[in-house]
Amino acid sequence: MQQIQKISVVIITHNSEEVLVKCLESVNWADEIILLDFKSSDQTLDIAVRYGVTVYHSNVWYGYGKQRQIAQNYATYGMILMIDSDERVTPELQKSINLILKKPPEKIVYSIARCNLFLGRAMRHGGWYPDRVIRLYPSFCVYNDNLVHESLNVPEIPIQPIYGDLLHITSRDFCDFQFKQCAYAKAWAKQCYQQDKHYGIIKIIYHSLWSFIRTLIVRRSFLDGTRGWLLAIVVFQYTFNKYAALWALNCTSRDKN
Numbered sequence: 001m002q003q004i005q006k007i008s009v010v011i012i013t014h015n016s017e018e019v020l021v022k023c024l025e026s027v028n029w030a031d032e033i034i035l036l037d038f039k040s041s042d043q044t045l046d047i048a049v050r051y052g053v054t055v056y057h058s059n060v061w062y063g064y065g066k067q068r069q070i071a072q073n074y075a076t077y078g079m080i081l082m083i084d085s086d087e088r089v090t091p092e093l094q095k096s097i098n099l100i101l102k103k104p105p106e107k108i109v110y111s112i113a114r115c116n117l118f119l120g121r122a123m124r125h126g127g128w129y130p131d132r133v134i135r136l137y138p139s140f141c142v143y144n145d146n147l148v149h150e151s152l153n154v155p156e157i158p159i160q161p162i163y164g165d166l167l168h169i170t171s172r173d174f175c176d177f178q179f180k181q182c183a184y185a186k187a188w189a190k191q192c193y194q195q196d197k198h199y200g201i202i203k204i205i206y207h208s209l210w211s212f213i214r215t216l217i218v219r220r221s222f223l224d225g226t227r228g229w230l231l232a233i234v235v236f237q238y239t240f241n242k243y244a245a246l247w248a249l250n251c252t253s254r255d256k257n
Contacts, residue, residue, distance in 0.1 A: 006077040036067065037056070125223045215231060
């Protein structure tokens with residue numbers, strides 16, 4: 001009889017008390033849950049302990065890519081499900097994962113459709129669905145070092161889509177969401193600055209306007225109603241902020257020289 005593969009759920013957190021309970025409840029079927037926390041000052045750690053999670057601590061923030069690498073190093077089992085504290089595994093996705101675990105180990109990574117909730121409603125357009133991400137994979141695969149917009153390194157490994165959604169609670173509070181977007185923009189700019197990338201004002205304007213048009217019209221976010229229009233504006237803001245932040249870093253560097 002084929003032995004069922006065991007799976008480690010890996011989560012990184014920082015002040016995640018508002019979303020962590022439902023996240024953990026959605027993966028309570030896993031063989032282990034590993035949580036790497038960065039200096040939470042709320043009830044995140046208490047919640048994790050209450051749910052029997054194995055908790056580790058990080059006193060330095062290395063960026064999303066390296067933080068995921070460190071968290072994964074604590075995992076015991078051969079299959080990894082990497083999720084965020086504001087994500088939840090649906091019953092349909094759980095069934096798909098269990099079917100995979102019943103098979104012999106394979107050199108395959110699995111892409112999962114994310115259903116992004118924006119201000120309480122699932123967005124079906126604007127590039128926000130199915131928004132496939134590779135989150136289920138053998139433990140020999142690791143994330144890259146990107147500070148933000150990190151991804152799994154999967155050279156020459158087949159990618160197989162699976163059925164079932166990963167719910168992503170992108171924004172419960174609009175201002176908090178904007179603050180988070182600014183933090184992402186800052187991290188992206190820092191990463192590009194370290195790679196010696198430069199963008200002038202014309203490219204900043206072009207990329208920002210194109211992001212709005214692509215989201216609203218090409219990817220049809222307008223079909224999601226008012227939230228779809230608001231999403232297109234948010235994408236415009238984020239794009240402008242990240243390119244402008246990179247431009248400002250380069251200007252500051254030139255002024256110092």
